[in-house]
Amino acid sequence: MRTLILAALLAGLVTACERTPELEVTAGVTISPTVLHRGNGTEPDSLDPHKSEGTSTSSIQRDLFDGLVNTAPDGSLEPGAAASWEVSDDRMTYLFRLQPDGRWSNGDPVTAQDFVFSFRRAADPATLSNYSQILAPILNAEAVIRGEMPPESLAVEALDERTLRFRLKGPTPYFLELLTHSMTYPVHRPSVDEHGSRFARPGALISNGAYLLDEWVVQSHVKLVKNPLYREADKVRIETVYFYPIESPATELQRYRAGELDWTETVPHQQLNWIRQNLPEQLHIAPYLGSYFLGFNVLRPPFANQPGLRRALSMVIDRRILTEKVTGGGEMPAYSYIPELPDYEQQVPEWASWPMVERVEKARQLYEEAGYGPANSLVMELRYNTSENHRRICLAIAAMWKQTLGVQTRLLNEEFKVFLENRTQKIVTEAFRAGWIGDFRDPYSFMEILYSTHGMNDTGYAGARVDDLIAASATEPDPATRLRMLADAERSMLEDQPIIPLFFYVSRKMVKPWVKGWQPNLLDYHPSRHIFIDVDLMDGQ
Amino acid sequence: MLNYAFKRFLGAWPTLLILIALAFFMIRAAPGGPFDSERHLPPEIEANLRAAYHLDEPLIQQFGRYLVGLTQGDFGPSFQYKDYTVTELIMTGFPVSLRLGGLAMLLAVVVGVSAGSLAALRQNSRTDHAVMSVSMTGISIPNFVMAPLLILLFAVYLGWLPAGGLGNGSAANLVLPVISLALPQIAYISRLTRGSMIEVLRSNFIRTARAKGLPERVVILRHALKPALLPVVSYLGPATAGVITGSVVIEQIFGVPGLGRYFVQGALNRDYTLVMGVVVFFGVLIVVFNLIVDLVYALLDPRVKY
Numbered sequence: 001m002r003t004l005i006l007a008a009l010l011a012g013l014v015t016a017c018e019r020t021p022e023l024e025v026t027a028g029v030t031i032s033p034t035v036l037h038r039g040n041g042t043e044p045d046s047l048d049p050h051k052s053e054g055t056s057t058s059s060i061q062r063d064l065f066d067g068l069v070n071t072a073p074d075g076s077l078e079p080g081a082a083a084s085w086e087v088s089d090d091r092m093t094y095l096f097r098l099q100p101d102g103r104w105s106n107g108d109p110v111t112a113q114d115f116v117f118s119f120r121r122a123a124d125p126a127t128l129s130n131y132s133q134i135l136a137p138i139l140n141a142e143a144v145i146r147g148e149m150p151p152e153s154l155a156v157e158a159l160d161e162r163t164l165r166f167r168l169k170g171p172t173p174y175f176l177e178l179l180t181h182s183m184t185y186p187v188h189r190p191s192v193d194e195h196g197s198r199f200a201r202p203g204a205l206i207s208n209g210a211y212l213l214d215e216w217v218v219q220s221h222v223k224l225v226k227n228p229l230y231r232e233a234d235k236v237r238i239e240t241v242y243f244y245p246i247e248s249p250a251t252e253l254q255r256y257r258a259g260e261l262d263w264t265e266t267v268p269h270q271q272l273n274w275i276r277q278n279l280p281e282q283l284h285i286a287p288y289l290g291s292y293f294l295g296f297n298v299l300r301p302p303f304a305n306q307p308g309l310r311r312a313l314s315m316v317i318d319r320r321i322l323t324e325k326v327t328g329g330g331e332m333p334a335y336s337y338i339p340e341l342p343d344y345e346q347q348v349p350e351w352a353s354w355p356m357v358e359r360v361e362k363a364r365q366l367y368e369e370a371g372y373g374p375a376n377s378l379v380m381e382l383r384y385n386t387s388e389n390h391r392r393i394c395l396a397i398a399a400m401w402k403q404t405l406g407v408q409t410r411l412l413n414e415e416f417k418v419f420l421e422n423r424t425q426k427i428v429t430e431a432f433r434a435g436w437i438g439d440f441r442d443p444y445s446f447m448e449i450l451y452s453t454h455g456m457n458d459t460g461y462a463g464a465r466v467d468d469l470i471a472a473s474a475t476e477p478d479p480a481t482r483l484r485m486l487a488d489a490e491r492s493m494l495e496d497q498p499i500i501p502l503f504f505y506v507s508r509k510m511v512k513p514w515v516k517g518w519q520p521n522l523l524d525y526h527p528s529r530h531i532f533i534d535v536d537l538m539d540g541q
Numbered sequence: 542m543l544n545y546a547f548k549r550f551l552g553a554w555p556t557l558l559i560l561i562a563l564a565f566f567m568i569r570a571a572p573g574g575p576f577d578s579e580r581h582l583p584p585e586i587e588a589n590l591r592a593a594y595h596l597d598e599p600l601i602q603q604f605g606r607y608l609v610g611l612t613q614g615d616f617g618p619s620f621q622y623k624d625y626t627v628t629e630l631i632m633t634g635f636p637v638s639l640r641l642g643g644l645a646m647l648l649a650v651v652v653g654v655s656a657g658s659l660a661a662l663r664q665n666s667r668t669d670h671a672v673m674s675v676s677m678t679g680i681s682i683p684n685f686v687m688a689p690l691l692i693l694l695f696a697v698y699l700g701w702l703p704a705g706g707l708g709n710g711s712a713a714n715l716v717l718p719v720i721s722l723a724l725p726q727i728a729y730i731s732r733l734t735r736g737s738m739i740e741v742l743r744s745n746f747i748r749t750a751r752a753k754g755l756p757e758r759v760v761i762l763r764h765a766l767k768p769a770l771l772p773v774v775s776y777l778g779p780a781t782a783g784v785i786t787g788s789v790v791i792e793q794i795f796g797v798p799g800l801g802r803y804f805v806q807g808a809l810n811r812d813y814t815l816v817m818g819v820v821v822f823f824g825v826l827i828v829v830f831n832l833i834v835d836l837v838y839a840l841l842d843p844r845v846k847y
Contacts (some may be wrong), residue, residue: 046623053578125589130576133583146585202625218625218633219798220707244706248793250689251705255796258696258704417573417811424581435579456582 007399033533036515039252040262042221043245047200049185050122050129055524058182062241062527063211063224065185068096068164069176073522073530075521077176081110081186081208081412082164091171096164102388103229104188106206112158118186120151122145134183134439137172148269171477174442180525181439210236210529219245224528237532253510262533263516263526268509269329269389275510282510285330286520290335290437290505291446292394294382294397298498299460302380309370309378310497312363315351317397323503326396327389331503338446338490339504340440344483347491360404362521367405377406384411384433385419393502394433423458433506434458443486443521450493461498465489514538542630544831547820553828557821561611564820565604568813573810575620594620607817613707616821617814621806627818632785633754635822636797637707642785644719646777651725654773656727658735659765664739679728687792688721705796718795722788726780730773738769767841776840782826786819 044057049065052058062071070080082096102110110435121449123135123144123502139155155167168175171274178184188206195204205213210232211224220241226236244261246252249268253275256264267283275283296303296310303310319333335352339345351359352377372378382398384390391413398409414422422429438445448454451470452462469489476482507524514537517530574596576587591597594604610617616627660672681731695703695717708714741747742765750760773776807815839845 043622045621050624053580065614077697091834102694125586128590128593130578130582130586130590132586145583147589198624217707217798218622218630219792244796246705246796251794254689254692254697255704255706258700259691260704260706416809417577418583419570421573422577424577456581458677 002360003169018119024457025117031384033535034237035527036238036241036531036533037261038241038243038528039246039261039266040222040243041245042247044222044243045212047205047216047222048197049182049187049200050118050132052130052182056243056245060222060224061182061185061454062525063209063241063529064205064207064213065182065209066102066110066230067179067181069179071521071525071527072521073517073519073526074377075480075519075523075525076411077180080114080180083262085176087135091173092168094166094168095159096166098162099231100166101231102208103231104206104208105227105229106188107229108188108190108206110186110208111161112164113161114186114189115164116156116158116430117189119156119184120154121187121192122183123154124151129183131183134178134181137168137175137178139167139169141169149488156476169352170222170475172480174440174444177440177442197306210527211241214240221245230529232529236529238528241528256512263509263511263518265509267329267510269327272329273506279510282513284511284520285506285510286524287332287340287522288437288505288507288524289339289441289445291334291339291436292433292435292502292505293334293337294500294502295432295434295459296498296500297429297431297460299426300430302378303430306370308366309372310500312366312405313401313407314365314497314500317361317465317500317502318356319398319502320398321394321400326392326541327503330506332506334503335499336490336494337499337501338443341441341443343480345487345488347494349494359461363405371403372407374406377408379408379410381410381412381430382433383419383422383429383431384412384413385416390433396503401492408432424458426458432458434499436507443490444470447486447489447493448540450498459498460495463493463496463498466493467478468494488540504519542836546836548663548834549835553832557824560824561608561821562604565607565690567815568808568811571811573811586639587847592765592775594846605768611821614654614816619812621810621812621815621824627814630815631818631822634798634800634803636794637797638787638801639785640780641715641718641722641791641797641799642787644715645722645726646781646784648719648723649730650773650777652723652735653730654770658738658761658769660731660735661738661742662761662768666837669735675734676731680722680732683790684721684725684788685686685790685794687724688717688791691721692794695740705794707797718791718797722784724786729780730776733773733776734769737772741765741769757794767807769840771838774837775834776832779797779827781828782823786823786826796826814841 005257031296032361038057038059041056042054044052044060046052046057047060047064052061066081068080068082070078072078081098081102083099084097086095087093098110098112104110119135119138122129122133123141125145125147132145135145140149140153143149144151144154146430148495158166160533184233189458191204191206192199199205202213207213210230212227214225215221215223224241226239227233230236246255249266250271251272252261252264252266253268255261278502280373298304319335323331323333335349336347338346340346342399351362367373382394384394394411401409423432436446436449448459449456450459450466451457460504466489468487469492473482473485473489476485505518511518514534516532516534518526554649575592576582580591588597595603607617613627616631619625619627619630622630629653656672656676661670662670695702703714703718706714747760747765750764787799789801789805791797792799802813805820806812807819
């Protein structure tokens with residue numbers, strides 16, 4: 001009897017195993033030339049383009065939705081749902097002509113009214129978006145976001161079925177690039193009306209991109225299939241795309257090596273050396289639109305009113321050692337805050353090219369001028385959010401400070417949310433680690449957070465000249481002059497040194513040799529519609 | 542017995558209420574909130590979000606609202622996974638964790654009890670030493686070390702088994718996670734079984750059974766095993782509840798979409814409703830499993846009467 005029960009129990013458990021949703025792809029080496037397996041970092045928070053944030057989500061949304069403007073494999077802009085556009089001479093009005101054959105996945109035409117509805121929805125506070133402030137360049141957007149004006153007052157109008165007009169608050173050279181952001185993607189009004197906040201789920205979601213949402217098993221995968229109604233469907237070669245949320249880079253690498261992924265979201269730091277030796281041709285390290293730095297709370301001692309002291313601390317940090325020996329992930333040493341951008345002149349301070357001995361000498365002088373010395377060394381706290389990488393970086397910096405200036409640094413690691421709260425409140429925090437990823441390839445995306453009243457200015461820095469320049473750049477119609485203003489603002493800010501730039505981020509990926517059409521780019525955007533798989537190379541594996 | 546079960550059932554409610562209250566106020570006491578991120582929100586937007594999720598109400602009112610929701614089986618919306626409710630997340634994660642955990646516990650009990658009994662019967666022999674040293678190793682090596690090693694060997698080098706994910710739900714995808722989950726349990730159960738079996742084998746009623754000439758097989762299986770399993774059973778209650786609600790380590794390493802990750806991620810994200818949902822769910826399971834253990838006691842030990 002007991003054996004019977006046991007057998008029944010076993011049988012039950014085994015059949016339970018077989019009842020999971022069927023996928024035609026088993027894990028292992030069964031890879032088909034029309035199926036793409038992408039490692040995708042974290043679980044998407046939402047597939048509703050107006051509510052989501054985070055890179056893992058937007059990678060999926062880039063396949064599902066076509067914004068007005070798309071990106072090519074190298075990251076340059078190309079027409080998306082809009083076939084062409086005109087910009088007025090004062091650069092404050094944009095006119096978009098939609099693709100004549102643009103369709104939703106249920107066959108409805110994509111109209112200018114759809115875009116009007118979507119932009120209003122994105123800005124409407126009732127949508128509960130946490131990214132709506134990115135729409136601020138559009139006229140009246142800020143008032144709509146704050147709830148002071150109705151969504152209808154947003155300056156986005158449909159002139160006819162296929163013509164869309166935007167009026168902007170000021171000349172915004174990065175406006176086209178902004179239109180690749182998920183906040184600007186169109187949503188299908190009838191299905192939003194029908195399903196409400198649950199419209200972005202399999203079975204309900206109607207989208208206009210190259211792929212359709214087929215399956216979403218939370219924490220397991222998101223499966224997309226090719227949209228046969230997509231206007232360029234004949235050019236889309238991958239039929240099925242799997243996105244796997246894999247948080248641990250080590251796990252991701254193992255699954256990649258076992259042949260279960262075509263590319264990884266990132267690469268574990270600790271195994272870079274092994275990869276460089278064993279799979280060098282599959283490793284792709286490329287500049288990424290992000291800056292890693294230390295910030296000072298300039299509102300409290302010991303760093304209030306001490307630009308010289310702050311500069312001294314910056315001068316003695318050897319960025320080469322930091323990026324080569326400590327992080328070792330291909331990061332680029334940074335002496336300026338804004339990463340390399342098209343047409344923008346990087347603002348590297350003069351001392352960056354001095355030999356280290358000279359830098360230390362000058363730093364000691366500044367350190368003494370600030371009232372510190374061997375007998376009276378600076379005692380400070382440096383906070384970072386708990387992470388092995390941040391710990392190593394902060395430890396190395398503290399050692400450099402101690403060795404050159406005799407600074408005594410107490411390292412404090414805090415759980416992420418605690419760290420953020422302390423950093424924002426600017427009361428207990430003295431110095432902190434920070435990083436900033438730009439939303440678009442323009443220096444403004446970086447400079448804005450150092451504007452005195454900006455919500456993300458965690459240093460408390462208020463530079464009158466910097467504020468003036470940033471404000472003036474927002475209304476400057478000439479792009480070259482505007483970039484110069486922002487460059488001046490950056491240089492002026494760096495002279496005050498409320499932050500210490502350390503390095504620029506890079507994207508790190510493993511990509512299988514048979515994946516073609518993939519190119520590294522600054523934004524790390526890789527829409528699946530550009531990708532194809534070279535079967536001959538696959539056979540060789 | 543029924544009477545006892547009913548009494549325990551009634552007693553469980555205050556326990557759960559205390560648990561809910563503690564968890565609710567503790568997670569709220571943690572610094573930071575669900576809407577804090579590296580890129581913080583403009584104050585108007587944050588105020589708007591807080592109002593939409595009723596976070597602007599006094600805490601006690603929020604607690605009342607939560608309790609009312611619970612009585613209707615509503616765990617609320619997740620802050621982090623905006624397209625899903627907490628109930629949906631638990632209901633998709635739990636079957637996966639239950640399947641993995643159930644298989645792992647089954648494996649652990651079968652292997653652990655057999656190995657432990659074997660060791661006890663051959664006390665101080667080579668078999669005993671071998672079983673005990675293997676089990677000591679099993680306890681000492683944490684599964685975040687063991688699991689990647691297993692993957693490296695069986696998935697990357699040998700290519701016999703998948704490295705992660707549930708794939709099409711085939712048995713192959715379950716082998717490594719189940720073994721990794723079961724290993725520490727096997728080790729623990731075998732040690733427990735050995736210890737208590739040795740003690741039981743020395744007791745008077747075993748000597749009596751042997752003295753009246755029963756064959757050794759009957760002595761062991763009918764007389765010794767049952768009382769020897771008592772400590773194992775009391776361990777199994779909470780352990781099973783723990784294992785079938787998922788292991789964050791195993792789920793992360795194998796990419797298994799179970800319940801365990803929600804525990805940790807919910808707490809890190811300050812996803813109040815998700816954390817509460819998982820805590821309540823886990824609390825109910827613990828209470829239920831402890832009750833089952835007590836009832837099984839009565840079946841195993843003739844001295845226990847309710």
